[in-house]
Amino acid sequence: MGNLALATILVAAALAASMLSVELGISVALIELSLGVVIGNALDVTTPEWLVFLAGFAGILLTFLAGAEVDVPQLRREWRASLALGLVSFAAPFLAAMAFAYWGLGWTGDASKIAGIALSTTSLAVVYAVLVETGLNRTAIGQRIMAATFVTDLGTVVALSVLFVTPSLWIVPFAGVSVALIVGLPKLAPWFFARFGDRVIEPEIKLAFAGLLLLMWLGERAASHAVLPAFVLGLALSSHYASHRREQERLRVVAFAFLTPLFFLRGGMSVSLGALGANLGVLVLLFAAKMLPKLAGVYPLARRYCAPHAPFTTLLMSTGLTFGTISSLYGLSAGIIDETQFSLLVAVVVLSAIVPTVIAQRLFQPDAAEEARREAAAARRPALEGEGA
Amino acid sequence: MPFRHLLVAVDGSEASERALQKGLELARLLNASVTALAVEGPLPAYAATIGEVEEVRREKDAFFGRLADEVRARARAAGVEIEVEVRPGHAAELISRVAAERDADLIVIGHRGHFLRDHLLGSTADRVAEHAACPVMIVR
Numbered sequence: 130m131g132n133l134a135l136a137t138i139l140v141a142a143a144l145a146a147s148m149l150s151v152e153l154g155i156s157v158a159l160i161e162l163s164l165g166v167v168i169g170n171a172l173d174v175t176t177p178e179w180l181v182f183l184a185g186f187a188g189i190l191l192t193f194l195a196g197a198e199v200d201v202p203q204l205r206r207e208w209r210a211s212l213a214l215g216l217v218s219f220a221a222p223f224l225a226a227m228a229f230a231y232w233g234l235g236w237t238g239d240a241s242k243i244a245g246i247a248l249s250t251t252s253l254a255v256v257y258a259v260l261v262e263t264g265l266n267r268t269a270i271g272q273r274i275m276a277a278t279f280v281t282d283l284g285t286v287v288a289l290s291v292l293f294v295t296p297s298l299w300i301v302p303f304a305g306v307s308v309a310l311i312v313g314l315p316k317l318a319p320w321f322f323a324r325f326g327d328r329v330i331e332p333e334i335k336l337a338f339a340g341l342l343l344l345m346w347l348g349e350r351a352a353s354h355a356v357l358p359a360f361v362l363g364l365a366l367s368s369h370y371a372s373h374r375r376e377q378e379r380l381r382v383v384a385f386a387f388l389t390p391l392f393f394l395r396g397g398m399s400v401s402l403g404a405l406g407a408n409l410g411v412l413v414l415l416f417a418a419k420m421l422p423k424l425a426g427v428y429p430l431a432r433r434y435c436a437p438h439a440p441f442t443t444l445l446m447s448t449g450l451t452f453g454t455i456s457s458l459y460g461l462s463a464g465i466i467d468e469t470q471f472s473l474l475v476a477v478v479v480l481s482a483i484v485p486t487v488i489a490q491r492l493f494q495p496d497a498a499e500e501a502r503r504e505a506a507a508a509r510r511p512a513l514e515g516e517g518a
Numbered sequence: 519m520p521f522r523h524l525l526v527a528v529d530g531s532e533a534s535e536r537a538l539q540k541g542l543e544l545a546r547l548l549n550a551s552v553t554a555l556a557v558e559g560p561l562p563a564y565a566a567t568i569g570e571v572e573e574v575r576r577e578k579d580a581f582f583g584r585l586a587d588e589v590r591a592r593a594r595a596a597g598v599e600i601e602v603e604v605r606p607g608h609a610a611e612l613i614s615r616v617a618a619e620r621d622a623d624l625i626v627i628g629h630r631g632h633f634l635r636d637h638l639l640g641s642t643a644d645r646v647a648e649h650a651a652c653p654v655m656i657v658r
Contacts, residue, residue: 154560155562262560
């Protein structure tokens with residue numbers, strides 16, 4: 130299939146996904162991924178280089194946006210309570226899924242690492258949507274869950290950047306430029322955005338893109354991955370974006386209108402339904418390799434830090450979507466995993482976005498108003514006890 | 519039977535406009551107070567980015583903010599005491615629940631008349647009529 134024909138099909142699919150998303154109330158990413166599966170399996174398409182490149186860049190942009198969307202003051206308030214929760218939420222499924230893929234499925238060491246990373250994630254966006262919808266984002270417990278989710282995702286991006294590094298001199302410029310951008314851009318941003326921003330030619334978006342492409346190039350030369358510096362760069366700029374919402378929105382518009390649809394469509398196109406059908410048992414086992422360690426690891430800590438909503442917290446921490454897809458697609462693009470392994474990992478990631486969310490909402494959803502009253506009463510209790518003493 | 523407190527379901531549609539009109543007329547005649555309940559639909563399920571959720575949330579907040587202001591203005595003009603509540607959730611279930619919480623003795627709700635959806639799934643008004651613990655007035 131020619132480039133123009135494929136581009137037309139992909140943009141039409143992105144358009145259809147947007148319309149279906151509005152009508153059905155389901156995230157556009159999930160629909161794009163599904164339409165990608167249809168396109169990839171119905172048409173005989175070889176993924177062209179330009180699509181691999183654009184999807185790779187979109188993955189980095191998504192990571193940057195995820196960092197930029199972190200509520201830093203909230204994170205500062207909750208990091209102590211969230212650290213253990215977030216670290217265990219990352220480490221337990223990472224180690225268990227990696228071990229299962231290596232010893233149970235006979236995958237290579239690097240493919241097993243990709244499996245561990247892809248299945249260790251917690252979806253910031255899925256968790257955020259549930260918390261906002263229930264009003265729990267305003268309660269301490271909701272903020273703690275969000276902060277823990279951030280810690281988990283930080284674990285994921287660190288693992289993806291560090292585990293595949295091949296020692297070479299390129300690590301030095303990669304690390305140096307990463308630090309320079311993370312430290313320098315937030316300082317440069319107020320002047321740059323004031324001088325060149327708010328124009329239709331969008332110099333501020335080009336600045337962000339140039340920084341991300343530089344990180345991607347140096348990351349590739351260092352045989353690493355730019356997700357970690359991209360995420361931290363987003364985080365470093367989050368305070369700036371929090372006070373310049375229009376800039377952030379314009380960046381989102383560029384990302385969501387063209388780039389991220391190509392990322393999810395490309396991901397879906399590489400999912401083989403035949404491979405999934407032939408490996409349904411492995412799919413179930415990999416799903417269990419993500420869910421069981423998450424549940425077993427997070428639940429005891431959730432009982433301590435998020436009582437009385439430990440089951441709800443544990444299930445939310447077991448969701449995954451964007452970083453799981455980014456990790457799997459990195460593994461496929463770098464030749465670390467094959468199409469069958471990719472298909473299995475993406476299917477597990479999508480299942481983990483849906484299954485724990487539905488169970489948490491249907492069976493364990495706390496009443497936000499009651500939770501707020503409970504927290505207020507708990508806050509008053511020490512004061513009253515102090516007065517009594 | 520005296521109706522002292524009415525719950526009117528509002529969502530900005532023509533059907534809910536008619537329900538609000540009838541609810542306010544009835545409240546003025548009976549000297550009853552009114553709770554207007556707007557039920558926010560869900561945010562995008564299984565979102566991949568916070569931005570996607572944020573955008574829909576902002577749109578909803580703006581829409582329901584405007585709706586609440588309009589409803590208050592209409593009630594003021596009609597000389598009716600009103601409280602407007604916006605809550606997320608499942609419409610039929612929430613309308614019945616809030617009516618019970620607020621001791622409403624009548625629910626007023628519009629009927630949109632979507633032929634296909636009503637026959638396949640049943641309308642919100644039908645489901646409220648089935649589950650509510652108090653009388654329900656369906657305005658067509």
